[in-house]
Amino acid sequence: QCFLLVLDTRFSDIELREEEGIPTEEFLESCYAIVPVLDKLGPTVFAPVKMDFVGNIKKINQKFITNKEEFDTLQKIVLHEVNTGVAQVRNSATEALLWLKRGLKFLKGFLTEVKNGEKNIQTAL
Helix, strand or coil, rough: CCCHCCCCHHHHHHCEEEECCCCCHHHHHHHHHHHHHHHHHHCCCCCHHHHHHHHHHHHHHHHHHHHCCCCCHHHHHHHHHHHHHCCCCCCCHHHHHHHHHHHHHHHHHHHHHHHHHCCCHHHHH
């Protein structure tokens, strides 16, 4: 568990912008900080999770870097994709964000099981 304490970028450190929402760059940095944790948890067991996780981070980042000022929050990315009709298109940043959220929720649940004393990885998963 000690490797979790050395994360430089944490979700809890992200400051929400009143009306605009979650800052994209800080969110992506926090996501990238989790990737080495997946390697520590089990490079084989978590390989598919890591691949999915990194792929979704990259999709959101690709959208973000097309216009960092316009897409400075996740909400602005989603609203732009909804308004332009691409939010539900395969590989959209919105779809990637949905799957990234699911991955984070899964990881949180797994780590909670481990923290609560579950020794069997399969059971915790």
